[in-house]
Amino acid sequence: MHTNRLDAHALTHTYGHGDTAAPALADVSLTIGADGPEAVAVMGPSGSGKSTLLHVLAGIIAPASGRVLWRGGDLAAMRDAERTRLRRSDFGFVFQSGQLLPELPAIENVALPLMLGGGSRSGAEAAAAALLHRLGLGSMLTRRPGELSGGQAQRVAIARALVGSPGMVFADEPTGALDRATGDAVMSLLIGATLGHGASLVVVTHDPEVAAMCSRVVRLQDGRIVSDERAAAPAASYGAARAEASR
Ligand code: ADP
């Protein structure tokens, strides 16, 4: 069994109570990373439960029923502090936008998770600088988010997600605010860099082209998985993503 394995069993989730109750997940089971790192796209119409699934898998919200096991350990059985530590050290997150602290330069935004985890400033900034260089942002270390393009800001967000060497990266429409060309480049980098770090990626997307770059596509409808397909052969851009990340 691969170490960085996430198992979800019969997840359900409902927001609200009584008359306002809205089922968001219904009997969702899936395993990610069982055979090594993989890039999984989660697709489905608006309101189908994609973001809810991501948050439940990452232990950000507790499911109403069902279980999530990370490396065989039940998230629900962990103390809050342990779950928080796990979210910081084992999981990385990339959102659509707005996750960088506007007052901090890129290098400090990326170093922050390591410092929150107890690392020294100098060690954290050295790791952040190395990763930003690898992601093509070596000349942007001291820029604040407001001084970066949308695509550059997302690359900083990717660096921040990866700096702690997570086993799993969760991304919710990470290219949703970018134009096509920039979004494709950012997505290639996200897939290549995540798999290159030995982590799996779970990425929520509306975009069929983004999904085509992934090795597996899970489709949700009304909170249920309606299909779960692996690519017969990795898309061409998938190989390109790996090449790009290794540069
Ligand atoms: P998606 O990401 O696929 O658009 P979501 O997981 O955000 O879907 O939402 C699934 C369902 O749960 C929708 O019906 C949505 O309206 C509802 N929902 C999501 N978040 C909340 C919330 N915080 N409070 C109440 N209902 C919510």
Ligand code: MG
């Ligand atoms: Mg959503």
